[in-house]
Amino acid sequence: MFGGASSFSGKVDAVFLYIAALTIAFLVFITFVMIYLVIRYRRGKGGKAQDIHGHLLLELVWTGIPLVLFLTMFYYGWTNYRYLREVPRDAMVVQVTARQWAWSFTYPNGRQTSELYVALGRPVRLDLKSLDVLHGFYVPAFRVKADVVPGKNNYTWFQAEQLGDFDIECTVMCGVNHSYMLSKVHVIAEQDFSAWYFGDSDVPVLSQAGPAGAPDPARGERIFKLKGCVACHSTDGSKLVGPTWKGLFGSQVTVLTDGKEVTLTADDDYIARSIHHPPKEVVKGFAPQMPKADLSDRDVADLVAYIKFLP
Amino acid sequence: MSTAAESPTSEPSFYERKGIASWLLTTDHKRIGILYLGSMMTFFLVGMTFGVFMRLEQLTMGPTIMKPTTYNALFTLHGVMMIFLFVIPGLSAVFGNFFLPIMIGAKDVAFPRLNLLSWYLFMSGAAVSLSSLFTGSGPPDTGWSFYVPYSLRTRTNVTMAVFGVFLIGFSSIITGLNFITTMHRLRTKGMNWMRMPLFPWALYATAWVQVLATPILGITLLLVMLERLFHLGIFDPSIGGDPILYQHLFWTYSHPAVYIMILPAMGAISEIIPTFAHRTIFGYKAIVLSSMGIAAIGSLVWAHHMFTSGMSEVAIVVFSLLTFLVAIPSAIKVFNWVATLYKGSVELRSPMLFALAFIFLFSIGGLTGLFQGALAINVHIHDTYFIVGHFHYVMFGGTGFAFFAALHYWYPKMFGRMYSERTAIVAFVLIFIGFNLLYFTFLVLGLQGMPRRYYDHLPRFHTGHIWATIGSWIMVAGLLLMVINLVRGLFRKTTIPANPWGGVTLEWTVSSPPPTENFDVLPVISEPAYTFNPVTKEPA
Ligand code: HEM
Ligand SMILES: [Cu+2]
Ligand SMILES: [Cu+2]
Numbered sequence: 001m002f003g004g005a006s007s008f009s010g011k012v013d014a015v016f017l018y019i020a021a022l023t024i025a026f027l028v029f030i031t032f033v034m035i036y037l038v039i040r041y042r043r044g045k046g047g048k049a050q051d052i053h054g055h056l057l058l059e060l061v062w063t064g065i066p067l068v069l070f071l072t073m074f075y076y077g078w079t080n081y082r083y084l085r086e087v088p089r090d091a092m093v094v095q096v097t098a099r100q101w102a103w104s105f106t107y108p109n110g111r112q113t114s115e116l117y118v119a120l121g122r123p124v125r126l127d128l129k130s131l132d133v134l135h136g137f138y139v140p141a142f143r144v145k146a147d148v149v150p151g152k153n154n155y156t157w158f159q160a161e162q163l164g165d166f167d168i169e170c171t172v173m174c175g176v177n178h179s180y181m182l183s184k185v186h187v188i189a190e191q192d193f194s195a196w197y198f199g200d201s202d203v204p205v206l207s208q209a210g211p212a213g214a215p216d217p218a219r220g221e222r223i224f225k226l227k228g229c230v231a232c233h234s235t236d237g238s239k240l241v242g243p244t245w246k247g248l249f250g251s252q253v254t255v256l257t258d259g260k261e262v263t264l265t266a267d268d269d270y271i272a273r274s275i276h277h278p279p280k281e282v283v284k285g286f287a288p289q290m291p292k293a294d295l296s297d298r299d300v301a302d303l304v305a306y307i308k309f310l311p
Numbered sequence: 312m313s314t315a316a317e318s319p320t321s322e323p324s325f326y327e328r329k330g331i332a333s334w335l336l337t338t339d340h341k342r343i344g345i346l347y348l349g350s351m352m353t354f355f356l357v358g359m360t361f362g363v364f365m366r367l368e369q370l371t372m373g374p375t376i377m378k379p380t381t382y383n384a385l386f387t388l389h390g391v392m393m394i395f396l397f398v399i400p401g402l403s404a405v406f407g408n409f410f411l412p413i414m415i416g417a418k419d420v421a422f423p424r425l426n427l428l429s430w431y432l433f434m435s436g437a438a439v440s441l442s443s444l445f446t447g448s449g450p451p452d453t454g455w456s457f458y459v460p461y462s463l464r465t466r467t468n469v470t471m472a473v474f475g476v477f478l479i480g481f482s483s484i485i486t487g488l489n490f491i492t493t494m495h496r497l498r499t500k501g502m503n504w505m506r507m508p509l510f511p512w513a514l515y516a517t518a519w520v521q522v523l524a525t526p527i528l529g530i531t532l533l534l535v536m537l538e539r540l541f542h543l544g545i546f547d548p549s550i551g552g553d554p555i556l557y558q559h560l561f562w563t564y565s566h567p568a569v570y571i572m573i574l575p576a577m578g579a580i581s582e583i584i585p586t587f588a589h590r591t592i593f594g595y596k597a598i599v600l601s602s603m604g605i606a607a608i609g610s611l612v613w614a615h616h617m618f619t620s621g622m623s624e625v626a627i628v629v630f631s632l633l634t635f636l637v638a639i640p641s642a643i644k645v646f647n648w649v650a651t652l653y654k655g656s657v658e659l660r661s662p663m664l665f666a667l668a669f670i671f672l673f674s675i676g677g678l679t680g681l682f683q684g685a686l687a688i689n690v691h692i693h694d695t696y697f698i699v700g701h702f703h704y705v706m707f708g709g710t711g712f713a714f715f716a717a718l719h720y721w722y723p724k725m726f727g728r729m730y731s732e733r734t735a736i737v738a739f740v741l742i743f744i745g746f747n748l749l750y751f752t753f754l755v756l757g758l759q760g761m762p763r764r765y766y767d768h769l770p771r772f773h774t775g776h777i778w779a780t781i782g783s784w785i786m787v788a789g790l791l792l793m794v795i796n797l798v799r800g801l802f803r804k805t806t807i808p809a810n811p812w813g814g815v816t817l818e819w820t821v822s823s824p825p826p827t828e829n830f831d832v833l834p835v836i837s838e839p840a841y842t843f844n845p846v847t848k849e850p851a
Contacts (some may be wrong), residue, residue, distance in 0.1 A: 010692065011687055012687045012688055012691050014680065015687045015688055016683050016688050016691075017681055019681055019685060019688070020682075023678040023679075023681060023682075026674075026678065027671075027674055027675065027678060030593065030645060030646075030649060030670075030674060031671055031674075033649055033668065034649050034652065035666060037649065037652035037653055037655075037657070038341070038652060038657050038659065038667070040657075040658060041588070041652060041653070041654060041655050041657050042463040042656075042657050042658075042715075043589075043656050043657060043658045044656075048656070048844070049588065049590040049654065049655050049656040049843065049844055050590060050654045050685055050844060051590050051591035051841075051842065051843055051844045051845075052590070052591070052593060052653065052654060053591060053593070053594075053595065053839075054593055054594040054595065054647075055593075055594075056594065056596065058650070059594055059597050059643070059647075062642070062643060062646040063639060063642075063643055066638070066639055066642045067639055070635040070636070070638055070639065070681070071635065073635060073681055073684075073685050074631055074632055074635045074684070074685065075683075076685070077631065077684070077685025077686045077687045077688060077689075078628055078686050078687075080630060080686075080687035081627075081686035081687040081689075084687075084690060085624060129390075132460075132464070133460050133464060134458055134460070134461060134554060136619070136694055136762075138694075138760070138762065140315070140691070140759065140760020141760070143691040144690065145619050145691065145693060146621070146649060147619050147620045148621050149548075149554055149555065149591045149620065149621060150460060150548040150549070150554065151548030151549070151553075151554070152355060152548070152554075152555070152621055154620075154621040167760070167769060169760065169762050170762070171693070171762045171763075171766045172458070172694060173383075173452075173453060173454045173458065173461065173462060173695035174461060175452075175465065176379050176383065176452070177379060178383075178764060178765065178766070179379070179513075179762075179764075179765035179766040179768070179817075180767065181765045181767070210550070235764050276407075296510075
């Protein structure tokens with residue numbers, strides 16, 4: 001769990017280690033004493049039992065020592081927490097909108113995405129807004145969490161310190177698909193971020209790769225144009241020969257398989273299947289015209305990443 | 312400790328009268344205790360089954376045996392049943408009813424008929440909330456905390472569930488009132504407050520919390536029902552309400568409620584440990600004071616459930632500080648229990664094993680609470696499996712284990728029969744191992760970032776979930792073995808002496824099972840509680 005993926009992670013983990021050290025020591029101590037006493041004074045071996053009613057000094061000692069230790073835990077926890085409430089002035093402000101069961105991110109220049117893109121080392125302030133019920137915005141790797149409360153403007157912030165993709169999870173029960181209210185934060189190099197932010201490509205082009213093998217939506221976008229998918233699929237919601245890819249990921253799709261109608265959720269798996277074996281599941285209302293393209297598994301993974309990235 | 316009633320009576324036991332009506336219309340506190348025991352063990356087993364099904368669902372990624380709606384209903388009903396029908400009433404309704412009057416030398420509680428009424432309220436509350444399974448559009452899926460606005464919008468049958476909990480709340484208030492009055496008015500001659508055993512003391516502290524805090528829950532839940540029916544705009548932000556207000560009201564009750572659960576458990580442990588150490592309790596006064604301290608400070612820490620909700624910074628700091636303070640009285644109790652083993656003569660019978668396991672597991676529960684009280688860590692682990700692990704350590708490892716300890720301890724007294732000690736120990740070992748495998752894994756999953764109330768999990772949590780599910784099988788095997796052993800014990804024809812363990816509180820002076828009137832002659836108390844090894848005084 002100790003990654004240090006954000007500037008706050010280290011502060012949380014430090015308090016964690018402090019309290020863990022003390023509590024484990026305490027638990028081992030009390031368990032050891034308990035077992036020792038049970039053996040030392042077992043029935044028949046330990047001599048005659050005595051009624052010892054108490055000991056005032058001992059009571060004071062074992063009230064005083066925990067009191068002091070607990071206060072240090074409180075203080076350390078509090079001072080490190082304060083960091084999270086003091087957003088740096090130069091933070092980029094991203095509007096996070098939560099609804100059942102999706103996240104959407106709006107950047108200062110109006111760009112909108114369904115996964116969050118941020119520059120390495122740049123502080124980002126998140127203004128949290130809910131369109132329906134309570135949600136919880138949580139990035140475990142960054143140790144950052146805040147409830148998203150309808151009618152109330154909560155905020156949080158972070159500064160990413162590691163390249164890569166990190167999970168975003170919803171932490172407040174928000175209905176049937178609560179456990180699928182997931183997204184990702186992509187931490188990319190500053191120059192890639194600016195190029196994407198001010199350019200007109202949908203997806204950032206990565207000059208520095210994240211962790212090996214992570215699907216690359218930018219490559220997916222290039223394949224989309226190169227392999228001619230663009231001829232039949234739009235990314236803006238309009239209907240061409242094939243269905244649009246806008247909002248496709250996570251939506252409910254009705255398909256025909258072997259003459260039967262089935263409704264399913266468009267997840268990674270389904271999209272990959274539709275690309276590998278087009279005639280197997282045909283979207284209702286469309287002709288089975290989708291050609292089988294010559295694509296590697298990596299290509300398909302990148303395409304899926306691109307489709308996921310679309311709002 | 313008593314001077315009268317040294318030898319059990321020849322009066323017939325309280326089981327003497329037969330027939331359904333003699334049970335359903337009884338005002339005997341012992342029979343009411345048995346009624347509670349029967350109903351509560353049933354609810355526990357149903358709740359446990361829900362838990363097992365949840366664990367099965369998590370065995371693989373994606374759908375395993377159910378749909379998300381079913382899973383969401385399961386954790387909600389599991390939570391509601393375990394909390395409102397098992398751990399909150401738990402020890403006070405079962406063992407409090409049965410033993411409180413006997414332990415303070417009374418013939419019954421102050422208001423025997425009110426006592427029966429509270430059992431009926433409890434059962435109707437249970438029936439109403441469980442009927443939400445079969446009525447309206449399906450069982451509630453909000454989690455046991457019924458957070459708004461989701462609980463206002465969901466089409467599932469929240470109204471019924473909430474109304475059931477409302478009724479159960481009344482049963483709790485009435486029991487509390489009854490116990491407070493009983494302890495003030497019916498202590499026998501010579502039993503002054505500082506001679507009262509610790510289980511009654513714990514019930515006394517608990518009863519005040521029940522009486523003072525439960526009405527808040529009642530009103531809050533009533534408001535949720537009204538809001539669902541008439542859209543008043545109290546909690547729903549889209550019509551001007553405040554969802555955070557709901558959380559404050561809910562936790563103003565529900566945090567003190569965790570002390571309603573744990574205080575009687577601590578009381579039972581304070582009975583069991585001296586009996587099996589065959590010596591007096593260490594630090595009687597410290598334990599009494601810490602019970603009252605927990606009841607008082609415990610009422611002031613509710614908002615530690617809301618550190619990420621966006622409350623004011625001042626509130627956050629103050630509630631964090633208070634949370635650390637409330638941990639101290641619990642620590643004091645742990646030290647005193649352990650010190651009670653010193654210079655004792657310790658017998659490891661099954662009730663004692665459960666009691667020692669309680670100390671260990673409850674310590675883990677309390678210590679993991681310190682992590683959550685520390686603000687920096689709270690941000691990370693709030694609403695994750697860490698919390699789920701923590702509260703199972705406290706509520707199950709704590710209250711649950713204390714309940715089983717008390718059940719094995721008082722079983723011969725309540726039934727005049729005995730279970731098999733060997734089987735009880737095997738069951739205990741299974742429960743203990745399974746428990747830790749299941750819930751320690753939860754703590755780890757939480758630290759890795761697994762959110763609670765999730766139907767499905769990401770691949771990186773998969774290994775942890777497999778271990779937890781295996782743990783749940785071991786634990787349930789143990790629990791079932793324990794229940795079977797206890798039920799079989801009822802049919803074993805043995806006669807049990809009045810005092811099989813060598814205890815010194817009053818319940819061990821009456822026969823097993825006790826006669827209807829408890830005592831022929833009310834005992835007169837002349838010594839402090841827990842005098843096992845009286846110092847023989849030099850003649851003056
Ligand atoms: C004294 C016994 C127990 C108590 C007091 C208890 C209490 C609770 C509570 C209050 C919840 C939270 C429900 C919610 O989030 O709304 C919960 C969740 C859960 N419990 Fe228990 N429980 C007990 C025993 C068990 C047993 C026997 C099992 C399994 C065999 C179990 C497995 C679970 C699981 C899997 C969850 C769901 C976690 C999640 O999805 O967030 N519990 N329990
Ligand atoms: Cu959500
Ligand atoms: Cu609390």
